[in-house]
Amino acid sequence: MEPAYDLMARLLTEHFGIPEEEITPDATFEQLEVDSLARVELITMLEDRLHVTLPEEHGDATVGEAAAYLDGLVAGRPDRGRAAAPVGDQPVAMAGPAR
Amino acid sequence: MSASDAAVTGIGMVTPAGLGREATWDGLCEGVGFGARDPWLAGLPVDFSCGAHDFDGGALLGKRITWRNDRFIHLAMVAAREAVADAALDTDTWDGPRVAVVLGCASNGGDRWDVEYRNLAEGRVEAISPTALLRSLPNMVAGEVSTDLQALGPCLTTSTACAAGTTAIGTARDLLRIGACDIAIAGGADCARSTMGSAAFYRMGALSENRQDPAGASRPFDADRDGFVLSEAAAVLVLERPEYARARGARIRGYVSGYGASSDGFHPTRPDPEGAGARRAVLAALADARADVSEVHHVNAHGTSTPLNDRVEAAMLSKVFRTPPPVTSVKGAIGHSLGAAGAVDAACTVMSLERQLVLPTANLDRLGDGMDLDVVTKTPRPHRMEAAISDSFGFGGQNAVLFFRAA
Numbered sequence: 001m002e003p004a005y006d007l008m009a010r011l012l013t014e015h016f017g018i019p020e021e022e023i024t025p026d027a028t029f030e031q032l033e034v035d036s037l038a039r040v041e042l043i044t045m046l047e048d049r050l051h052v053t054l055p056e057e058h059g060d061a062t063v064g065e066a067a068a069y070l071d072g073l074v075a076g077r078p079d080r081g082r083a084a085a086p087v088g089d090q091p092v093a094m095a096g097p098a099r
Numbered sequence: 100m101s102a103s104d105a106a107v108t109g110i111g112m113v114t115p116a117g118l119g120r121e122a123t124w125d126g127l128c129e130g131v132g133f134g135a136r137d138p139w140l141a142g143l144p145v146d147f148s149c150g151a152h153d154f155d156g157g158a159l160l161g162k163r164i165t166w167r168n169d170r171f172i173h174l175a176m177v178a179a180r181e182a183v184a185d186a187a188l189d190t191d192t193w194d195g196p197r198v199a200v201v202l203g204c205a206s207n208g209g210d211r212w213d214v215e216y217r218n219l220a221e222g223r224v225e226a227i228s229p230t231a232l233l234r235s236l237p238n239m240v241a242g243e244v245s246t247d248l249q250a251l252g253p254c255l256t257t258s259t260a261c262a263a264g265t266t267a268i269g270t271a272r273d274l275l276r277i278g279a280c281d282i283a284i285a286g287g288a289d290c291a292r293s294t295m296g297s298a299a300f301y302r303m304g305a306l307s308e309n310r311q312d313p314a315g316a317s318r319p320f321d322a323d324r325d326g327f328v329l330s331e332a333a334a335v336l337v338l339e340r341p342e343y344a345r346a347r348g349a350r351i352r353g354y355v356s357g358y359g360a361s362s363d364g365f366h367p368t369r370p371d372p373e374g375a376g377a378r379r380a381v382l383a384a385l386a387d388a389r390a391d392v393s394e395v396h397h398v399n400a401h402g403t404s405t406p407l408n409d410r411v412e413a414a415m416l417s418k419v420f421r422t423p424p425p426v427t428s429v430k431g432a433i434g435h436s437l438g439a440a441g442a443v444d445a446a447c448t449v450m451s452l453e454r455q456l457v458l459p460t461a462n463l464d465r466l467g468d469g470m471d472l473d474v475v476t477k478t479p480r481p482h483r484m485e486a487a488i489s490d491s492f493g494f495g496g497q498n499a500v501l502f503f504r505a506a
């Protein structure tokens with residue numbers, strides 16, 4: 001399976017039009033101008049591709065931190081073919097919109 | 100020209116005939132149809148359309164601002180940018196609150212709902228895009244264009260079905276006339292070649308079913324016409340108060356001098372067989388322009404290629420103009436783009452007046468029975484013109500007509 005970082009970088013470029021050179025592990029989603037709607041859309045796309053469920057929590061993190069969190073979720077999934085609840089209590093890096 | 104006219108200072112178009120104003124004009128001058136088998140519509144009873152197949156909104160505008168919009172908005176943004184550039188206006192320095200946006204839209208991004216309904220039917224509410232509404236609400240076409248251009252005055256979307264683009268330009272002219280703005284970005288955009296649109300219009304019996312010859316399927320005023328061909332397009336005019344345009348030294352391409360609107364009050368889809376509503380709209384546009392019928396030297400007709408509309412429109416034009424001036428319908432070439440159609444017609448009318456050239460109606464080989472019209476076909480016709488009208492008729496019995504004068 002494609003590593004979460006590569007998948008996320010690809011989606012950010014192909015779907016959201018963020019130039020490849022701007023995407024680094026240290027870049028935050030805020031710096032990349034991924035706004036609240038884009039974050040929800042990104043979460044939806046990641047869930048579809050990785051078969052995991054992500055909470056839409058507030059906060060900001062780097063692309064690298066988000067990828068590490070996603071890799072952890074995928075690795076801890078009991079059945080990789082089915083959706084699994086998120087593990088741990090750490091906040092997901094891609095914050096959803098304010099509600 | 101009178102003080103209440105609006106000056107046309109810019110034109111932008113994206114149509115199946117070409118990407119851009121000049122490419123569209125050149126394509127239309129060829130006098131051929133642009134209908135083709137459409138992969139989007141594969142498996143449907145009518146699987147062809149007139150598509151702007153070379154158009155890629157993401158490539159032209161950048162995905163960073165287009166990922167959340169559907170195609171009809173991309174079409175509008177590109178046409179609007181072209182129109183503003185053509186008018187030599189600078190969006191960085193213009194007085195944004197004095198710039199209005201009025202765009203017509205009838206069907207918007209129908210395909211978005213195909214995707215989202217599938218998600219819903221599968222119980223995947225979480226898979227529904229948070230941008231589903233942004234992508235498809237009709238008013239977003241004007242909203243996004245206004246944001247893109249930083250046009251911060253009145254921002255409206257007109258929805259009078261196939262008359263929407265014409266209604267938008269007439270409404271924009273009215274906003275200029277009452278002093279609500281100095282500049283108006285006006286036109287229409289639609290991506291009508293959706294799967295649901297094709298299926299629904301097919302069930303209504305409105306579409307041509309000539310699968311053997313998609314390029315020849317749209318045949319306005321032809322004896323063998325059997326319905327329209329769905330299309331996609333955007334056309335935008337920059338309108339200005341004449342004194343404003345003159346003060347900034349703008350090149351004026353023509354004038355919107357009259358606008359008339361009416362309702363048939365008859366039937367959801369069928370035109371009044373006497374053409375009374377359409378006739379009233381034409382006469383209202385002439386009265387608004389303080390013009391006599393003899394001053395109309397060309398008619399850019401609605402001409403959808405449906406048996407009924409073309410017959411009623413031809414009869415109406417014959418009645419209003421005892422000797423109808425040269426008539427054309429660009430829908431023979433580029434099909435019916437619904438909410439964009441009137442704007443495309445308006446843009447073509449202005450260009451015809453500028454170039455003293457009437458565009459040909461593609462696929463017209465033999466006029467339908469009883470049609471007493473001078474419909475130009477095969478090749479463009481040089482013709483001396485000082486004024487012309489563009490008429491549009493929408494489902495719901497909504498009619499809109501624009502009267503243009505040459506610059």
